[in-house]
Amino acid sequence: MDKNLEKQFRAIIGADHFTDAQEDLLCYAFDATREQYLPEAVLFPGNVQEVSAVLRLANARGVPVVPRGAGSGFTGGSLPLKGGLVMAMNRFDRIRLIDTDNLVAEVEPAVVTAKFQAAVEKVGLFYPPDPASYTFSTLGGNIAENAGGMRAVKYGVTKDYVRGLEVVLASGEVVHTGSACAKDVVGYDLTTLFVGSEGTLGVVTKAILRLLPLPEAKQTLSASFSDMGAAARTVAEIIGRGIVPATLEFLDGASLGAVEKHFGLGLPVDAEAFLLIEVDGDQTGLDRSLNRVRSVCEKNGALEVKVARQKTEQDELWRARRAVSPALRAISHYRMNEDIVVPRSKIPEMIERIQQTAEKYGIPIISFGHAGDGNIHVNVMAGSAGEADLPKMKKAVVEIFEATVALDGRISGEHGIGLAKQPYIGMNLDAPTLALCRLLKKTLDPNNILNPGKIFP
Numbered sequence: 001m002d003k004n005l006e007k008q009f010r011a012i013i014g015a016d017h018f019t020d021a022q023e024d025l026l027c028y029a030f031d032a033t034r035e036q037y038l039p040e041a042v043l044f045p046g047n048v049q050e051v052s053a054v055l056r057l058a059n060a061r062g063v064p065v066v067p068r069g070a071g072s073g074f075t076g077g078s079l080p081l082k083g084g085l086v087m088a089m090n091r092f093d094r095i096r097l098i099d100t101d102n103l104v105a106e107v108e109p110a111v112v113t114a115k116f117q118a119a120v121e122k123v124g125l126f127y128p129p130d131p132a133s134y135t136f137s138t139l140g141g142n143i144a145e146n147a148g149g150m151r152a153v154k155y156g157v158t159k160d161y162v163r164g165l166e167v168v169l170a171s172g173e174v175v176h177t178g179s180a181c182a183k184d185v186v187g188y189d190l191t192t193l194f195v196g197s198e199g200t201l202g203v204v205t206k207a208i209l210r211l212l213p214l215p216e217a218k219q220t221l222s223a224s225f226s227d228m229g230a231a232a233r234t235v236a237e238i239i240g241r242g243i244v245p246a247t248l249e250f251l252d253g254a255s256l257g258a259v260e261k262h263f264g265l266g267l268p269v270d271a272e273a274f275l276l277i278e279v280d281g282d283q284t285g286l287d288r289s290l291n292r293v294r295s296v297c298e299k300n301g302a303l304e305v306k307v308a309r310q311k312t313e314q315d316e317l318w319r320a321r322r323a324v325s326p327a328l329r330a331i332s333h334y335r336m337n338e339d340i341v342v343p344r345s346k347i348p349e350m351i352e353r354i355q356q357t358a359e360k361y362g363i364p365i366i367s368f369g370h371a372g373d374g375n376i377h378v379n380v381m382a383g384s385a386g387e388a389d390l391p392k393m394k395k396a397v398v399e400i401f402e403a404t405v406a407l408d409g410r411i412s413g414e415h416g417i418g419l420a421k422q423p424y425i426g427m428n429l430d431a432p433t434l435a436l437c438r439l440l441k442k443t444l445d446p447n448n449i450l451n452p453g454k455i456f457p
Contacts (some may be wrong), residue, residue: 001040005061009043009085012053017044017091028086031071031078032337033420039066039080046091048166048174048205055203056172058085059449065170066451067199069110069141072133074337075418077145077198081453089140092205095119103211104163104180109140109204126214128155131414132322140204146196148414150247150321153239153372154280155212157414159195166206167194170445180208193440198416199451201444218246218280219290220314223297223305224271228252228355228367231273232348234300235371238277239344243292248372249276249321255368258327265320271303275371276321278314324368325377331364334382334390336397340404341375341413353403354378360399361392375413401427417455425457 001020010018019025020041030036045051058065064084071078080086092108095116099105100123107116113134117127130149131137137147143165148157164178177190194201225231231250238248251259253272260267268274275297279289290307297305308314328335342350351367354376358365362383369377380396382389401411405427417425426434438456441448 001063005057005063006041008057009041009054012057013043013045013050017046018042028068028071028088029080031076032074033076033079035076035079035419037079037081038083039086040083042086042088044088044091048168051087051168051203051205052172052174054085054087055168055170055449059170059172059447062447062449064449064452065203067140067144067203069138069144070112070133070136072137072141073145073418074339074415075412075420077416077418077451077454078141079419081419084449087203089138089203092140096206098123098125098211099180100125102180103213105209105211106180107139107207107209109138109143109207111139113137113139113142120211121214124214125211127161127209127211129158129161132325139207139209143195143204143207144197144199145414145416148370148373148375150249150370152370152375152414153248154244154246159192161210162191162195162207163210164208165191165194165204167202167204169202170447170450174205175202178208196416198418198454200441200454201450203450215246215280217283217286218278218314219286220276220278220308220317221290221293221297221305222308222317223275223277223294223302224268225273225275225300225302226271228273228351229348230301231275232351232371234275234297234302235347236345237296237300238293239372241292241296243289243296245277245289245293245372246280247276247278247370249369250274250371251276251321251324251368252366254364254366255324255328258331258366259320259323262327262330263320263323265316265323267320268304276317321368328366328379328381331366332382332386334387334393336380336393337415338378338380338397338400338411339369339375339413339415340378340400340409340411341373342404342407342409344372344374346407346409347371347374347376350376350403350407350409353407354400357396357399357403361396363389363392363396365396365400370413373413374409398424419454422455422457425455 097106
């Protein structure tokens with residue numbers, strides 16, 4: 001970077017909050033993908049004025065800027081593909097307000113999701129979005145990717161809880177979208193436009209989030225099955241009967257085996273499928289809901305159904321679910337983690353097509369995820385050939401995407417498009433729709449400095 005330009009950036013945010021040391025740059029060169037791109041420098045702004053000044057200067061000089069939270073994404077959304085600056089939002093870590101009268105909160109983007117959930121629960125409130133990375137992912141990252149999580153089946157995803165935003169545009173202008181009001185149709189719905197935009201349209205510096213009353217109680221049920229098809233049919237029937245659990249998760253046999261091998265939680269490793277279901281609400285209605293779920297599981301041939309009524313038992317089961325992704329890393333260094341989504345009624349057929357693809361290419365394809373909302377995390381793994389299986393893995397991913405689209409599904413449910421899914425975005429978006437998206441990007445970021453090279457091929 002030009003020394004004079006570097007000096008100007010240092011002057012804006014303070015020398016202590018700017019680094020171009022090689023060891024620091026490496027820490028911001030990667031995310032949860034296997035890709036790595038080195039930025040020229042990393043900046044740590046501390047207020048909206050600094051963010052504005054940095055973007056104004058970067059825009060004038062054509063310097064790429066990549067906003068970054070925890071860097072835990074699976075599609076390369078926070079990778080500095082074009083070099084330039086990483087704008088690390090670490091210092092924006094305050095919960096500014098929890099309003100118990102109006103059921104809203106005002107937060108900064110670097111607040112960790114789990115920390116925020118704990119804070120609102122202390123005052124009897126509830127923030128439902130809970131991505132598997134909730135213990136380290138940030139609210140800003142959740143907003144950038146429109147993160148979902150396990151409770152989406154009943155409560156929805158991040159966009160359903162964002163009432164308003166403070167966003168700094170590429171020009172340095174600060175805009176405010178939405179409000180704390182439950183109803184607000186003043187102007188276009190710009191809030192939703194920025195949610196899920198992966199840092200390509202602006203930098204979020206503040207969010208107004210909707211909260212709910214904390215459910216009175218919850219209970220967890222697990223059911224194991226001899227085959228994946230029976231579990232998938234169970235999921236479809238539970239939803240078809242009008243039962244809406246707070247969570248409805250599934251693990252296939254390989255997922256169960258991986259978790260049990262590495263964490264020893266006492267899971268039924270002889271099963272080929274495992275459902276983890278939680279119901280919540282008023283205490284008086286929980287038993288009825290749980291019994292209805294149990295009945296559907298048994299009707300569809302569950303090998304075993306267990307109810308975890310104690311919090312310690314419930315926590316252990318959810319620990320098993322959240323441990324799947326790290327456990328799979330130990331199986332193979334070569335893994336393609338996709339998060340397709342199909343209409344819930346089509347889960348059985350999608351599972352069948354995934355299994356057919358695995359057999360066709362002779363490689364392990366391990367599935368788990370949010371069965372209640374049709375979001376399946378498909379992990380295409382290398383077999384005994386290791387790296388030599390990569391061409392087969394790539395072909396398998398394309399076929400899985402094709403099957404997903406054929407079933408009226410989408411190639412990403414919550415991980416975003418980023419860099420990894422760029423080549424496939426046309427499977428879901430037609431040419432006029434893509435052209436409109438590009439026009440919006442061009443309008444808000446005419447010099448293409450904000451997270452360039454992402455989403456659109």
